[in-house]
Amino acid sequence: MRREAWARAAWIVPAVCAALLLAAVLWERWTHSGLLGDVEVLANVPLSLGFALVGALIVSRRPDNRLGRLYLGSATAMALTAFVYQYAQYGLVTRPGSLPGASVAAWVSSWIWALGFAPLFTLGLLLYPDGRVPSPRWRWLVPVAVLTIGCLVLPGALMPGPFLNHPVAANPIGIEGAAPVLEAVGALGFPLVLFGVVAGIAALAVRWRRAAPGGLERRQLVLLLIAATLCLLVIASPGDAQPPVWLAVSSLVVLALVPAAIGVAIVRHRLYEIDVVLNRSLVYAGLTGAIVVLYTALVWALGRPLAADGWATAVAVGIIGALVLPLRTGLQRLVDRAMYGDRGDPYAALSRLTARLQAAAAPGAALPALAEAIAASLRLPYVRVEVASGGSADAGEPRGGPLHELPLTQHGQQVGRLLLEGRDRRPVSARDLQLLTELARPAGAAVAAAALADALSASRSRLVQAREDERRRLRRDLHDGVGPTLAGVALGLDLVAARIDDDPAAARTLIGELKGETATAVDDVRRLVHGLRPPALDELGLLGALRQQTDRLALRTPGLQIRVDASTPLPPLRAATEVAAYRIALEAVTNSVRHAGARTCSVSLAADDAxxxxxxxxxxxxxxGTPTGVGLGAMSERAAEVGGVCTVLPAGRTGTRVVAVLPLDPR
Structure with a gap:
């Protein structure tokens, strides 16, 4: 219960700081104190608001982290510094006696500033990011930092005589005679602050050096280390009562870098794994700021600045009330889109995915586009798309969180899968899964198209390779077989011509030998031709050629009956389709003869649209579980070469069916 109370109370502090600072700024209209021209006072605005927000984020997520409470306390002290100064100025100088407790406010104004700046830039750097010192050897710096704060607070709180900020009033609790001691103590404050800042930077450097190179912890530390070093230069630089405008603005920007660096570590690098808390804080912080600005502008425009009882205030409150809900809705939409992407707008996510897929130059490039689109739509750190055929694409880098698997289907068949890592190393949320389920439909189609493109590319490569292999085989057979035979015949003919007159009998014997060699060459040529296209297809047609070959197989396999028939007359076929059908059928019958142990085998041909x-x-x-062999793979490839498909199925309780469907293109 105490943890929840701390978490709720933490978000009151940024609103209180904003209200105090706004009141101090608006009060300047009546006090004319020149407070807004003091760079040291103006620095309280970004520091107070920045540390109030990061402190609330830390406490709401990690109430036991002392660093968050330190940020909240110092931010409040900074906001009070400007407010109590203006309160005392109005009650003691502008309209003396008009405000109760003006002297108390003047007394608080003389020392409250030390509780703002000093703790942030000493203890705040020393204890970052876990609320503990880097090691036990650094513990002695904590009491030194406390001593530094005491050296700044005590002189302001106990110095006798007129207040430094408001000389019109005297310190009611000043210790007479202690002025020399308090002045000496105060003189130690600024050197100790410089020492504390240097020690804090050294602690950050030690933590950075100990962290893993390139790791998340180094990224969380490096920005703050740089910002703190720049702040040290600003603090150590000699002061000027009227610094140039550029120098004043630069100093404010440098000081504001410290809470900004911590905010980046929390938001971008997920220092405290804040998600929902960060979302709500951004929404309501923006809403609060918008309401304050609108209220102030409207009241001012209506002519009754901050008059709580006037008609202007009533009108302004009414207008603000009417705008609260639209403002909150718009801010929530902006913050959700920044943190979660298009999760709340499925149409935008689908549009983004479609646009990325359309922009892909080729189907094979759709996988990277798909992964990047899903990662961008949901702000996911890592998305991987895998295709069943083996291709994959990644977007982002894994951060060690659990991976969620989402199947991708097309026409009821799984064609791939998505592997996703949730934000902040946590599982993918239910709301993200709802959108991912919608995105999986077009993603499945894209993955299927990419798989088909890869298969087509691989098939083309195999066709080119097969053609080159076939050419090399023909070249080798012609060069090593037919070529030497014909060359030998030519030499033999020359020898016959030389002997035909002197030794006709030897010439006739040599001619007989040459005739045998010529017959061998003819057989080699016939074998090569048969390998390219079986002559039986041209002589007997597809049905007759199959019957001729199956009859030969049946004669060599006793007990096996092979039947070949056609249920319909076959139309004229393309040469490629005819060869593919012939090779597939013979390969299937040969497998049955060799491996099936079958008693009957049937080959059926039919033609309609295919x-x-x-x-x-x-x-x-x-x-x-039997792996696909060379023969089965060859049948599928032959069917694919002519645009068809070939599948192997069980034939009832026993047996096997090979079914090929080949496109029919009449000659």
Whole structure:
């Protein structure tokens, strides 16, 4: 319960600081104190608001972290510094006696500033980011930092005589006779502050050096280390009562870098794994700021500045009340989009995905575009798209969180999967999964298209390779077989011509030998031609050529009956389709003869819009888990070469069916 109370109370502090600072700024209209021209006072504005926000973020997430409470306390002290100064100025100088407790405010103004700046730039750097010193050897610096704060607070609180900020009033609790001691103590304050800042920077450097190179912890430390070093230069530089405008602005920017660096570590590098808290804080901080600005502008424009009882205030409150809900809705949408992407707008996410896929130069480039689109739409740190055929693409880098797997389907078949890592190393949320389920539909189509493109590219590569292999085979066979035979015949003919007159009998014998060599060359040529396209296809047609070959196989395999028939007359076929059907059918029958142990095998041909080839046997079938062999792969490739498909299926309880469907393109 105490933890929840701290978390709720933490968010009151930024609102209180903003209200105090705004009141101090508006009060300047009546006090004319020149407070807004003092760079040291103006520095309280970005420092107070910045540290109030980062302190609230830390406390709401890690109430036991002392650093968050330190930030909140110092931010409040900075806001009070400007407010109590203006309160005392108005009650003691502008309209004396008009405000109660003006002297108390003047007394608080004389020392409250020390509780703002000094703790932030000593203890705040020393204890960052876990609220502890880097090691036990650094513990002695904590009491030194406390001593530094005491050296700044005590002189202001106990110095006798008129207040330094408001000389019109005297310190009611000043210790008479202690002025020399308090002045000496105060003289130690500024050197101790410089020492504390240097020690804090050294602690940050030690933590950075101990962190893993390139790791998240180094990224969390490096920005603050740089910002703190720049602040040390600003603090150590000699002061000027009227610094140039550029120098004043530069000093304010440098000081504001410290809370900004811590904010970047929390928001971008997820220092305290803040997600929902950060979302709500950004929304309501923006809403609070918008309301304050609108209220002030409206009241001022209506002519009754900050008059709590006038008609201007009533009108302004009414207008602000009417604008609160639209403002909150708009801010929530902006923050959600910054943190979660398009999770709340599925149409935008689908549009982003479609645009990325359309921009892909080729189907194969769709995988990287898909991964990047999903990662950008949901602000996910890592997305991986995997295709069932083996391709993959990544977006982002894994950060060690759990990976969620989401299947990608097309026409009821899984074509790939998504691997996603949630934000902040946490599982993917239910709301993210709802959108991812919607995105999975077009993603599945894109992955299927990419798989088909890869398969087509691989098939083309195999075709080119097969063509080159075939050419090399022909070249080798012609060069090593037919070529030497014909060369030998030519030499033999020369020898016959030389002997035909002197030794006709030897010439006739040599001619007989040359005739045998010529017959061998003819057989070699016939074998090569048969390898390119079986002559039986031209002589007998597809059906006749299959019957001729299956009859030969049946004669060599006793007990096996092979039947070849066609349910419909076959139309004229393309040469490539005819060869593919012939090779597929013979390969299937050969597998049945060699491996199935079948008694019957049938080859059926039919033609409608495509040529259907089916080979079925009653053998032992193919056991589950059997890897695809060369023959089965060759049948699928031959079918794919002509734009068809070839599948191997079980034929009832036993046996195997090979079914090929080849496009029919009449000659």
């Amino acid at each position: 040529l259907h080839v089916e080979v079925a046997d009653d053998g032992v079938g193919i056991p589950e």
